[in-house]
Amino acid sequence: MTDRVRLSKRMSRALRHDPARIGVELDAEGWTAVDALVAALGVTRAEVEDVVRNGTKQRYELDGDRIRARYGHSLPGRVELPVADPPSxxxxxxxxxxxxxxxxxxxxxxxxxxxxxxxxxxxxxxxxxxxxxxxxxxxxxxxxxxxxxxxxxxxxxxxxxxxxxxxxxxxxx
Structure with a gap:
């Protein structure tokens, strides 16, 4: 397993399922400060940005100094994504x-x-x-x-x- 995959799994747990485990708080739409996530995971911002940019499933979204998982949450609250017309x-x-x-x-x-x-x-x-x-x-x-x-x-x-x-x-x- 590559370092990118390992970090993506850790980010997934923090941003989709159990942020309290590492002391990160998410707002109502699933956002948290990138700096808070970086500090909690003990990684660099560049490593987090690499996972966001190069991850195979586009699981994460960066918006300035905020980050969130786009989907797959088991937490209360709801990440709202735009409505779209699906394929048939x-x-x-x-x-x-x-x-x-x-x-x-x-x-x-x-x-x-x-x-x-x-x-x-x-x-x-x-x-x-x-x-x-x-x-x-x-x-x-x-x-x-x-x-x-x-x-x-x-x-x-x-x-x-x-x-x-x-x-x-x-x-x-």
Whole structure:
């Protein structure tokens, strides 16, 4: 594992899941001072900026002297990202043990702020494989969901976010 990946994982925990563990406070939209994060992690600003600039998943956002994770939070509060029109089809990878419940009940954010969707099937397959076993990939009729009022937000090049997706918009791949 590279130093950049290690630091990204540490930043993720601090900015998405457990800022108190390292003594960092986030505002209502998930922002904290870059200097506070740098000091708490014992790294340089240049190293943090390198993760933001060169990370493969565009997880972080810098705004002057502030930084936040763009998506994936399990903390209270909500990071608001701009509403965007999704592609006509998106994908969600899940484990075989939860696929049945998802088909019946739809996609819910569970412990996160949003449901995470992938713009391509291969990414969804990789995400679903993290849960163990052969992943189940579901296609999401995002065009129909958006037409029915589901709000989509663009997390990064590969990730789309929604509050929930009803089962009527899901089909197995």
């Amino acid at each position: 089809v998106l994908f969600h990878g899940t484990s075989p043990t939860t696929a049945g419940a998802v088909r019946r009940e739809g996609l819910r954010p569970m412990g996160r702020q949003f449901v995470h969707l992938s713009s391509d099937e291969a990414t969804a397959r990789r995400v679903g494989a993290r849960h163990g076993g052969t992943p189940v990939v579901l296609a999401v009729d995002a065009a129909a969901a958006a037409a029915s009022g589901v709000v989509f937000r663009h997390g990064n090049d590969d990730t789309w976010l929604a509050d929930a997706i009803g089962p009527e918009f899901l089909s197995a791949r």
